[in-house]
Amino acid sequence: MAQKQRPSVGRMVHYTTRECGRTKAGVRWAAMITAVYEPNDAEKKQGVGTVCALTIFPPGATPYPTIDAIREGAPGEEGTWHWPERV
Numbered sequence: 747m748a749q750k751q752r753p754s755v756g757r758m759v760h761y762t763t764r765e766c767g768r769t770k771a772g773v774r775w776a777a778m779i780t781a782v783y784e785p786n787d788a789e790k791k792q793g794v795g796t797v798c799a800l801t802i803f804p805p806g807a808t809p810y811p812t813i814d815a816i817r818e819g820a821p822g823e824e825g826t827w828h829w830p831e832r833v
Contacts, residue, residue: 751829753782753798753818761802761816764824769804771824776803779827783815800827 753759757779765771781799797815804810819826 753779753796755779755782758830759798759800759827760821760830761800761827762819762822762824772822774821775805777801777827778803780811781815798827 759777759779760774761777763769763771763773763775777800779798780801783797783799785794785796795818797817800812800816801809802812816825816827819828821828821831
């Protein structure tokens, strides 16, 4: 059985955009994990998982860091990151 991947600084992930200005919702962009924040015991009881700070790499634009920590989500879930699908 394969182990679940754990986020760590420097790993590449996919960020799924949410609608904001000229950015369409649901577009996947490359992102790099720049910090990992583990939930405390109270947050774990509430079902809060690991969240990460990201630097996002939109195509043809300057990379930018996220202001808020971003949670892991399912592929296609807006405003979250996920591991790249294996191809």
